[in-house]
Amino acid sequence: MRNVKRWLALSMVAAMAAGTLAGCGGSSSAAPAKSDAPASSAAEASAPAESEAEAPADTSAEGGKVYYLNFKPEQADQWVELAAKYTEETGVQVDVQTAASGTYESTLKAEMAKTEAPTMFQVNGPVGLASWKDYCYDMSGSKVYGDLASDDYALIEDGKVEGIAYVIETYGIIYNKKILNDYFSKDYATIKSIDELNNFAALKTVAEEIQANKDDLGVEGAFTSAGMDSSSDWRFKTHLANLPIYYEYKDKGIGSTDAIEGTYLDNYKNIWDLYINNATCEPSMISSKTGEDAASEFALGEAVFYQNGTWAYNDIKDNEVADEDLGMLPIYIGATGEENQGLCTGSENYWCVNSKADPADIQATLDFMAWVVESDAGRETLANEMGFVTPFTTFDEYLPANPLVQANAEYTKAGKTAVSWNFTTMPSEEWKNKLGSALLEYAQGTGNWDAVKTAFVDGWATEYAAANAQ
Amino acid sequence: MEKAIKRYFPIFVLPTMLAFTIGFIAPFLLGVYLSFCKFTTVTDAKFIGLANYVKIFAENDFTHSLIFTVLFTIVTVLLINVLAFAVAMLLTKGFKGTNVFRTVFFMPNLIGGIILGYVWQLLLNGILAMFDRTLTYSATYGFWGLVILTLWQQVGYMMVIYIAGIQNIPGELIEAAKIDGATSPQILKNVIIPMVMPSITICTFLTLTNGFKLFDQNLALTNGAPSKASEMLALNIYNTFYGRTGYEGVGQAKAVIFFIIVTIIAMVQNRLTTSKEVQQ
Amino acid sequence: MDKKKCKHGTLLTVIFTIISVLYVYPIILVVLNSFKKKAYISKAPFALPTGKTFVGIENYIRGIEKTGLIAAFGWTLFITVLSVAVIILCCSMTAWYIVRVKNVATKIIYTACLIAMVVPFQMEMYTLSKIANMLHMDNPWGIIIIYLGFGAGLAVFMFTGFVKSIPLEIEEAAMIDGCTPIQTFFQVVMPIMKPTCITVAILQAMWIWNDYLLPSLVLDTKKYKTLSIAIQYLKGGYGSVDMGAMMGVLVISIIPIIIFYLACQKYIIEGVVAGAVKG
Secondary structure, eight states: OHHHHHHHHHHHHHHHHHHHHHHHHHHOSHHHHHHHHHHHHHHHHHSOOOHHHHGGGGGGGTSOOEEEEESOGGGHHHHHHHHHHHHHHHOOOEEEEEOOTTOHHHHHHHHHTSSSOOSEEEEOSHHHHHHHGGGBOOOTTSHHHHTBSOGGGEEEETTEEEEEEOOBEEEEEEEEHHHHHHHHTSTTOSOOSTTTOOSHHHHHHHHHHHHHTHHHHTOSEEEOOOOOSTTTTHIIIIIITHHHHHHHHHHHTOSOOSSOOOTTHHHHHHHHHHHHHTBSSOGGGGGGOOHHHHHHHHHTTSEEEEEEEGGGHHHHTTSSSOGGGEEEEOOOOOOTTGGGEEEEEEOOOEEEEBTTSOHHHHHHHHHHHHHHHHSHHHHHIIIIISOOBOSBGGGTTOOOOOHHHHHHHHHHHTTOEEEOOGGGGSSOHHHHHHHHHHHHHHHHTSSOHHHHHHHHHHHHHHHHHHHHHO | OHHHHHTTHHHHTHHHHHHHIIIIIHHHHHHHHHTTEEOSSGGGOEEOTTHHHHHHTTSTHHHHHHHHHHHHHHHHHHHHHHHHHHHHHHHTTOOTTHHHHHHHHHGGGGSOHHHHHHHHHHHHHHHHHTTTOOTTSSHHHHHHHHHHHHHHHHHHHHHHHHHHHHHTSOHHHHHHHHHTTOOHHHHIIIIIHHHTHHHHHHHHHHHHHHHHHOOHHHHHHTTTOSTTTTOOHHHHHHHHHHHSTTOHHHHHHHHHHHHHHHHHHHHHHHHHHHHHHHHO | OOOOOOTTHHHHHHHHHHHHHHHHHHHHHHHHHTTBOGGGTTTOTTSOOOGGGBOTTHHHHHHHHHHTHHHHHHHHHHHHHHHHHHHHHHHHHHHHHHHHSOSHHHHHHHHHHHHHHHOOGGGTHHHHHHHHHHTTOOSTTHHHHHHHHHHHHHHHHHHHHHHTTSOHHHHHHHHHTTOOHHHHIIIIIHHHTHHHHHHHHHHHHHHHHHOOHHHHHHSOTTTOOOHHHHHHHHSOSTTOOOHHHHHHHHHHHHHHHHHHHHHHHHHHHHHHHHHHHHO
């Protein structure tokens, strides 16, 4: 009996010890800084430490600090450099972390649960906002909001500015002008100039004729491989799927829906068939092909068409394809009136500020955001190194040298109607994933098109209900 | 003496127990509790009874991954043990270079699952590409890809254990059997296998639990593609938990079921094989 | 068994030599590909790096830069070495205590350790990372305590197995000579347990060095990455799985392990065997 008592007493002590430890964690924001300091200085002495993360730890007690969880991996390194520049200039600590593709939601969830949660994070639009709006600080009085050209680029709910777009992007079918012109000059070419290439039927003719004469043209296929590796399938399950949704919304005059009908699914099938049957590889191979593979095929001049956006320029440039040979076509799916269709333009990158962060950290974050869009260093990096077109008025003199961006400007000048980004209204990640899987299995021949329909139409209703039930 | 030691509880046991509480007991109990809750973080947990457990079977992905995992485990347990035993038998024959071969076969164990996954992804996709197929073409390819990877990794480990078992058999026993006119298969069946039963027990146990808990290799090699068809239990739980908003509780409930399954298997297997050892 | 007439000795040697070469081929393949330009890796994995496709050590440099691999290597080493040391010290003490002192508490501890060996990590992944974060243990120092807690099950189990076989008389003699339990443990028991220590150290080190999920959830990954985390980090990124950097990083993570293994293989294999026999 005495043993049991002693054991109890000791476990009480243990519990109390654990309790005090836990207690000091939650009590004040100075505590983590204090407990971090000895660890980091000792770490520097005994183990290789990442210097950029360690150095500013001492100054963080005075003001706030910034932790940005970035969504766009293409620009991961540039953000780290920009953050370092800001720290150098102001002494404010800025950490940037980038989530791997397809893992942003799970990374954000894991990071938000930590005491050092991101102070600055991203949502992809209204649907993404729905799960995080409790964490969104109202930015209506902020400098960065003041710099925004129009409210179209903000996510505003009940007068609260919860998200601000920081980049406007465009996608379509990137093409190689040199090879395409070569094709136009051949006898077998039915289509003779880029001006005639303004609808799905023409695109299909061109693609199939290129594919049939690929050896003559010195390419391996009309389209790059439609890589469906989980890191890359967003090109089709999200971006390509935008077109049938866009036309359905347009016909009905709506901006979102709880149940999609899939009236343009046949068109979706046609363009998907065109992609997979006139590509550099067999459809059975695409499950392991990545966007990187497609980019290198295009960059090495092995394919003429490559569906992607302005952000792909960094991967293409400095290879076999010269800048002046880069063009971008709208994605034609055979809808009526598509001769006037432009490229797909919009944003799925909205900055949000974590309202549950320490007030000093919130202020530091807002300051950092303002610096990014107002300072020379920030504007220089965003426009020229990251190649962004931004919705901010401060960027008038900073237009990127990206030829794909210029292609978009030409379409706008010619009076074509840009296709809006409706995939931000897709009900959930799960919907996209299921659609992607169905698309892949259809392409491989291990599934049929009905499964795509089911995933698209029925999946929408189920996922919409699930997402909005909470 | 016991009394003298007893007073030293705080020095001998307390540090381990504190860490054990933080690293195991507390998360375990909290995990069981959360499986009955709806939550996005620990602080907003709401008790909802068995709803999470019901929800698990509303979709068939968990059942699918369970079947996939069971099949995978059966195949790997059989293949690994048979191969490891066969190689061990050959390598104890005492021909030239056995030590080098043993070293080579054991090596893959020291390489992490994530690394192994990417190494084999390159090799297997390279081979399959010649037939216009890929690892993620269908679950069948992913399944056998994982089996091959696991064989490569674990055969050496089990082989080492079997070699030790075989070397412990007294040479006279086999000599005596030979003199009695026993054929090689008879010696194998009646002398060697009963004598290495302890090794068989431990190897079966290790391969069983390794098969059920496989995560890193699965994540790196196929990541569940296509359509979650090659997703094993551990990865399914991880994806449910971190991949979908609103499914945290369901993920935790799946983990509890996973724990129960693994515990039952460990107990049953332990009882079966140890009873066999006792008999002879 | 003694080396006497083995019937098909030469034939077996030849066959096993071929199998051994095939066995290491996956690693050779990665090494070869690590010298190729990234666009050619998944396209023609079996082609040798020649002329146009050869890029020298460019992949290695890019891989190291992208992942912070050197720091990751340092942290992995740091975490593994210290965790193993702490596990050995604390668990051997605990094991000795619970064998020598028999009461309800020690029985409960022993049973808890048995259960801990079976529990899959997924059961605890979220709650553990949450608790670790609350207690500010999301750094390489804190994770050592977590590894002690999570690794205690197996370690205590194996040490108790050994302690049970140590005859009481030796310790009693030491105590009669005036040793305190602490002195007895470190001067008498610990030296006898040395082989078990090596076994436990090897098993735990193999686990901790290669562990991916636990550190990726527990550590503050924007500051500290382990090798596995650094490699997994390369995957993803809007379809840009940089195969070149990946190959470089894989080679850098594999080679030191192989060298270490070749140097200490005797202990490693013996450790594994001893662990299996006792487990």
